[in-house]
Amino acid sequence: MADSESRERNGRKNIANILKVLDFEDTPESRKLDPWMIDILAAAQQKEIEQKKNKGKEIARPSETDNIHRDSLHDSPKDPTAQNIRAGRAANANLMRKIMEKMNGNNLKFVFEKKLKATDIDKSQNRLLIAKGVENEFLNKEEKMKLQDRPNEGTSKHKESIMVKILVFDQDCYYEGEIRVHEIKLSKWNGEKYVMNGKWGRLVEEYKLKEDMIVELWAFRVNLELHFALIKLKNKCKFESDE
Structure with missing residues (x-):
């Protein structure tokens, strides 16, 4: 349960940030998230973290x-x-x-x-x-x-x-x-x-x-x-x- 609440909080923060960039008004209605949307946002956030970790570890390709x-x-x-x-x-x-x-x-x-x-x-x-x-x-x-x-x-x-x-x-x-x-x-x-x-x-x-x-x-x-x-x-x- 705690895990689910944490993911929901993170998802809400992400949505709030996106809405802020897009000049949407952050209202209680905008913070109502469906569970499937929370899962998608959490997965996207995890992918972004992994990409940042792997950045710089790519094998250099031969140049021309x-x-x-x-x-x-x-x-x-x-x-x-x-x-x-x-x-x-x-x-x-x-x-x-x-x-x-x-x-x-x-x-x-x-x-x-x-x-x-x-x-x-x-x-x-x-x-x-x-x-x-x-x-x-x-x-x-x-x-x-x-x-x-x-x-x-x-x-x-x-x-x-x-x-x-x-x-x-x-x-x-x-x-x-x-x-x-x-x-x-x-x-x-x-x-x-x-x-x-x-x-x-x-x-x-x-x-x-x-x-x-x-x-x-x-x-x-x-x-x-x-x-x-x-x-x-x-x-x-x-x-x-x-x-």
């Missing part, structure tokens, strides 16, 4: 910057070269965010860093190889389905592709005007290799991409549409991938 650094975690934190790579990647992430703000983009993903090989800039091959295994970082379910190899006539394979957008710029570039966006094919070869092709050769020529040049590839979305950004790094420091 943490995800960007994920490929560098195997490096020693005392390695100055590794530290420079992480710092440079964070700076490029900030640059990408500025560009995405102008394009109303979101869902930024770091794809890879690599040293361009002769085959990457060969006009006759006309493709940029994307390292195996990284496609899960930027492709959605529908895009993965479209890029699945499907049997063609005989024993040959039909290479599936999708059209994506790409922009190319220098690491120290900051866009003040219009951002140039190109359309390019993203294809899957031999059931495992993803490549950018189609007009890749034109980009190599237009942006003066050279053998041994270090580049980073980023992915993001604009209105759910897949976009890439290829950043030409100005310092030829240690690179993580030589695919």
Whole structure:
């Protein structure tokens, strides 16, 4: 009985406070509470107390910057070269965010860093190889389905592709005007290799991409549409991938 009376008093206090905020007149009639309302108010009050107790105990989730650094975690934190790579990647992430703000983009993903090989800039091959295994970082379910190899006539394979957008710029570039966006094919070869092709050769020529040049590839979305950004790094420091 004492428990019930205590809960009723607490419920009345809560209702009185709510009515006060809403500028209701606190009269004897307003303090008449049905038992079910008292139960609801008591449960809500208990939930609020528990939430306050648990506040600050939540497990911290990895930030976008943490995800960007994920490929560098195997490096020693005392390695100055590794530290420079992480710092440079964070700076490029900030640059990408500025560009995405102008394009109303979101869902930024770091794809890879690599040293361009002769085959990457060969006009006759006309493709940029994307390292195996990284496609899960930027492709959605529908895009993965479209890029699945499907049997063609005989024993040959039909290479599936999708059209994506790409922009190319220098690491120290900051866009003040219009951002140039190109359309390019993203294809899957031999059931495992993803490549950018189609007009890749034109980009190599237009942006003066050279053998041994270090580049980073980023992915993001604009209105759910897949976009890439290829950043030409100005310092030829240690690179993580030589695919």
